[in-house]
Every structure is written in structure tokens, then in C-alpha cells.
Amino acid sequence: MIEYEELRNDIDRYLMERFKYRKSLVSLTVDNIIATRRNSRVDLYLRIRKVESRFPPDCLIIARLGFNKERIGHGMHFLRFLTEVARKYGFNHIGIECANAKSSAFAKKLVFYSIDGENYAITAISLMSYFSIN
Template sequence: MDAGFILPQEKQQVLDEINRWLNTVYPYKKPPAHLCDPIDRASKFFRIDVHRKKFSIYLRLGKTWASSQNKSIVIAKICFEKERSGYGSALLKCLAKIAEKYNYENIAIESVNEKSRSFALKFGFSEYQNKNDYIITTEKLTTILNKLPPPLSLSRIHVS
């Protein structure tokens, strides 16, 4: 099989890791993230959708506009009810770990607005071909994330 294909096992493992992380943020009885595409066959990309009252995330993984040659993770949508509470940063750390583990070369944020542009720049992302998309290599992002002070525990974030 072509090395450019993502096997069903990888799709499931990535989905499970995202659901485990989400469960630490907002515990739900049922896993909030699901695959948008059939898991039963290998493919060059797959999508993960998460939608709950308190958050919404949409990701594309594999061969994307961010890299037609290597696997990448594109954050197409990220929205948390509580803004500036560390959830976006924690998600980025989770995605960077997944990217390292499964050899995703880049992480990108598409169609940014002013808030997500500030978020992207804070973590060292660069403009990609237009001012609405931002990208960073997994290696560079991991280096930046490792230099940051440890975050507040997620349990402390919920305290009002």
C-alpha cells in the first residue's frame, strides 16, 4: 500500500487521543469527537468533528492544503465557551503530541479571525500564502511549547 495512506488504526488512535484529552476538559458520558469519514479503509486524509454546547472543533488530518507531500493537521474550527482560559493552548499541546507521535509535519490554522490570528502568532505560526491561513512545523511548535511555563491544571480552570 502507498505510504501516503493513513490506515484505519491510526485514525482510531488519533480519535481516541483527542477524546481522552477532551474528557479531561469537559467530561461527557459519550466521546464528543467523531470521524467524519469511514474508518474501514485507508485514505490520504480524514476529518474529526467535535460539537458540544461548550465547545466546537473541526480538524483535517493527512494530506491537506498545508502540505500535499507530507501529513499535516489543519485546525479548521476551534471554539470554546470560555475564551482565554487555556483550552486552545492545551488543545494545541495535545495536537503537537499527536503530530510528533504519528509523523504529521505541520500544524495549520485556517481562515483566522483577529482572535485566532493573535493565538497563532503567540505560538510562532507564520502566514501561509495569504493572510487568513497560518502554519508551523511540528518541530518548531514543540520547541516553543516546551519553553512555556506549565499551564494551570484544567480542574482549576473550571473554578469560577
């Protein structure tokens, strides 16, 4: 759990800066899940997986991501940030778990591949290329 505390801090700092929060929003559970406390602007539930499961190994899995204001770029901005974080901490994949219609369309737009029709994944390298991150 301690090894992911820096990752939690990076995500917390990002959300505090992006959404102008003064207090910490993000917690890390004992089973390596990063989640935000209930608040009005952002809802995040991110699984950290190093071993292969339904998703490839070394994967940051977005289980839930929602913003109070939609379609203004928060999702794309967060995914770009998450791609940089994945690279920094040695994760090779980013996944979207149990995608609804909106998140499926988002995944397809960014060329995620479908694992089983409702779960999607992409290599961090592919996203870095999409966002032109060096």
C-alpha cells in the same frame, strides 16, 4: 479511515478528561475530518492531510476550534496536546485554516507563519520547542 481511528480516540479521550464529558464527543468522517458533536463547551473541526495542498504535507489543520469559556488557556492547552499527538502519529505540521482576528493573533503569538494572510502553519518541531516538549 481506520488508520486515523487511534488519533480520533486520543482526541476524544483528551476532550472527555479536560471537559468532564462521560460520552464520546468526537467522530471521524470518511474524508479524514475529526469533528465534535454539538455541545456547550467545545467545538472542534480538524482536517487530517498527508498530501500537500494549500498547507504543507503531513499537516493537522484546525479548521474550527472554539470553547464556551475563552481566554483561560483551553486553546493553548489543546495546541500543546495536539503537538504531542502530531509527533506520535508522524505529522510534521499544524495549521490554522481561515483564521479570524482572534485565531490570527493566537497564531502570531505562537510564531505560526502566514501562508496567504488567512491560513497559518508551523512545524511540530517549532511548537515542541515553544512548549519545551522532549
